[in-house]
Amino acid sequence: MLSTFFLSLLALTNLNVSASPLDARSIAARSTKPVVATWYGGWHATEGFPLSSVSWNKYNTLYYSFAETTRDVTSLSLTDSDGELLPKFVSEAHAHGVEAHIAVGGWTGSIWFSSNLATAKNRTAFVRTVVDFASKYKLDGIQFDWESPNDQGIGCNTISVYDTANFLAFLQELRENPKAKKLTLSAAVGLGPFFNAAGHPLTDVTGFAKVLDYVAVMNYDVWGSWFPTVGPNAPLNDSCAASANQQGSAVSAVKTWTAAGMPVDQIVLGVASYGHSFSVPPSDAFKSHTKKLVAYPAYNASNQPLGDSWDNTGGVDVCGVYEAQGGTFNFWGLIDNGFLTKEGTPADGIYYRYDACSQTPYVYNERSQVMVSFDNVQSFAAKGKYIKDTKLRGFAMWEAGGDYKDMLLDSIIDASKCS
Ligand SMILES: *[C@@H]1O[C@H](CO)[C@@H](O)[C@H](O)[C@H]1NC(C)=O
Ligand SMILES: *[C@@H]1O[C@H](CO)[C@@H](O)[C@H](O)[C@H]1NC(C)=O
Ligand SMILES: *[C@@H]1O[C@H](CO)[C@@H](O)[C@H](O)[C@H]1NC(C)=O
Numbered sequence: 001m002l003s004t005f006f007l008s009l010l011a012l013t014n015l016n017v018s019a020s021p022l023d024a025r026s027i028a029a030r031s032t033k034p035v036v037a038t039w040y041g042g043w044h045a046t047e048g049f050p051l052s053s054v055s056w057n058k059y060n061t062l063y064y065s066f067a068e069t070t071r072d073v074t075s076l077s078l079t080d081s082d083g084e085l086l087p088k089f090v091s092e093a094h095a096h097g098v099e100a101h102i103a104v105g106g107w108t109g110s111i112w113f114s115s116n117l118a119t120a121k122n123r124t125a126f127v128r129t130v131v132d133f134a135s136k137y138k139l140d141g142i143q144f145d146w147e148s149p150n151d152q153g154i155g156c157n158t159i160s161v162y163d164t165a166n167f168l169a170f171l172q173e174l175r176e177n178p179k180a181k182k183l184t185l186s187a188a189v190g191l192g193p194f195f196n197a198a199g200h201p202l203t204d205v206t207g208f209a210k211v212l213d214y215v216a217v218m219n220y221d222v223w224g225s226w227f228p229t230v231g232p233n234a235p236l237n238d239s240c241a242a243s244a245n246q247q248g249s250a251v252s253a254v255k256t257w258t259a260a261g262m263p264v265d266q267i268v269l270g271v272a273s274y275g276h277s278f279s280v281p282p283s284d285a286f287k288s289h290t291k292k293l294v295a296y297p298a299y300n301a302s303n304q305p306l307g308d309s310w311d312n313t314g315g316v317d318v319c320g321v322y323e324a325q326g327g328t329f330n331f332w333g334l335i336d337n338g339f340l341t342k343e344g345t346p347a348d349g350i351y352y353r354y355d356a357c358s359q360t361p362y363v364y365n366e367r368s369q370v371m372v373s374f375d376n377v378q379s380f381a382a383k384g385k386y387i388k389d390t391k392l393r394g395f396a397m398w399e400a401g402g403d404y405k406d407m408l409l410d411s412i413i414d415a416s417k418c419s
Helices: 023-029 085-095 120-137 163-176 206-211 250-259 331-336 377-390 407-416
Strands: 035-041 061-069 099-105 141-145 184-189 214-218 267-272 274-279 328-330 351-355 360-365 370-373 394-398
Touching: 035 214, 061 085, 061 141, 085 099, 085 120, 099 120, 099 184, 120 163, 163 184, 163 206, 214 250, 250 267, 250 377, 267 377, 274 331, 328 331, 360 377, 377 394, 377 407, 394 407
Parallel strands: 035 061, 035 394, 061 099, 099 141, 141 184, 184 214, 214 267, 267 394
Antiparallel strands: 274 328, 274 370, 351 360, 360 370
């Protein structure tokens, strides 16, 4: 959601993208090896997905989620993500020849990015915080998951019209820090570039392309309970959809980011091993007099289904606001809850539709009236093929623990030829 308050503020100039002396070197030194990555949610280690369950030999990068920003620019917090586990995560990764990165921020952990980067003094302090954190834990990379510069995010983030400019200045300073030389730096980003001071997506991200190794485009949660109809969680394409249903996709994101100057080989496609659920009465779910599922049906927003056993059951968020259950089902959760067989195909009595434009499968349980938009082997293969055809840098899956017997992972590795 754009913050209209800030939109009306001064039309400030964009960014100072002047080249720093290290740019040429950092570009020359930049690796171009494919990124085969996933996020590991530390809090799931004790909920059925310990480190030993990770298919370490299939990835080359894992992001530990999350180190959260704090009001103190000299510290990052691991309290919500099992801080004790991070050193074990790093040694496990290294034992398998996998790069261990920390993901900083996240949806609930971005509250203090803006103030931590607000002044030259704070940026210098935060550079030190980040490089010290990386040294302490022997990390190979840092991913900034600021959701999102000059955007309210979860609702109580510190925010400034200068966020994006400050973010770039911070990354430039970090890149020049001798202790950060060997670190892979990335950012988890939305479908469009960061907002400039006027609240519009940047039209020139070449400054970021110089200091970041890559961006991971979070092409998921594109559709959810905030739209009046059911739609794709993680659409591959939307330019083939009716205009009302063009809410962004991998195709639109790659188009926007590359048009702003991000090279395709610095774009990693974020993919989802989970789906979103909606409560849809049969009268809306089926085409009349048939049992064929309708595309983009209406649903009952006041009846958000509960997702699988990893779904939050509702509670007060970090901003002190009550949030209902998310309604997300991991791929294994769709099997657990009887939507899919152990082969990942629709279970008996479950209705199924595959949308060819967005490359999205849907399942529907008529008795519980729950419809889920998710990803399966077929849609992961389509995304993998797109990565290969478009020559993107690779993929990153949210999250490692969402898959079932590596069915999704194997599919996208095979189709993308990334390994
Ligand atoms: C800089 O960081 C300090 C300490 O973390 C914080 O109190 C202060 O508000 C920050 N400055 C700005 C302008 O946000
Ligand atoms: C996306 O849709 C457009 C319009 O139909 C089509 O030209 C393009 O090939 C599609 N791209 C992919 C990757 O499916
Ligand atoms: C939507 O769900 C609410 C809560 O369960 C229920 O009270 C209401 O009757 C439902 N509306 C329709 C149109 O089914």
